[in-house]
Amino acid sequence: MDFNDSKNIFLQIRDWLADQIMQDKILPGDRIPSVRELAVDMEVNRNTVMRSYSLMEDDGIIENKRGIGFFVAADAKHNLLELRKKEFFETELPAILHQVEVLKLTSDDLNALLTLIQSNDHENQ
Structure with missing residues (x-):
């Protein structure tokens, strides 16, 4: 490693x-x-x-x-999922939201990203 x-x-x-x-x-x-x-x-x-x-x-x-x-x-696995969600919301998401604000991303920009994520989810199922 x-x-x-x-x-x-x-x-x-x-x-x-x-x-x-x-x-x-x-x-x-x-x-x-x-x-x-x-x-x-x-x-x-x-x-x-x-x-x-x-x-x-x-x-x-x-x-x-x-x-x-x-x-x-x-x-x-359940405990890890809960811990990782908590860590994400406390440490990573604030930085992401800050970047959204700094880059002046719009809801259209974010909707395009969510659509891409959803299409990837459907492909992996």
Whole structure:
């Protein structure tokens, strides 16, 4: 995994694991790599991975079964969806709305975008 400087590494690891869950590459009940395994694979400190796992555990995304390892929680995908929506509305949407205002985009501009999104949705179904 290539890390970028715009976000803390432990958050990037959390986002990567979250993406794996959201894309059904890791399913509820699946065991995820141990802290040590993932730290070696990603070439980061174990404490960095543990910080990611702790955050995900606090958010109800993974569960720690003592002596066995970490597993994807049954309702992980639902919890992730809610968390990501909240993050979007709190952090990303205000910046987008600011750009809409600065660029003086009209409702016609935005309707064209929504039409494009809807046509892509229909193609993917």
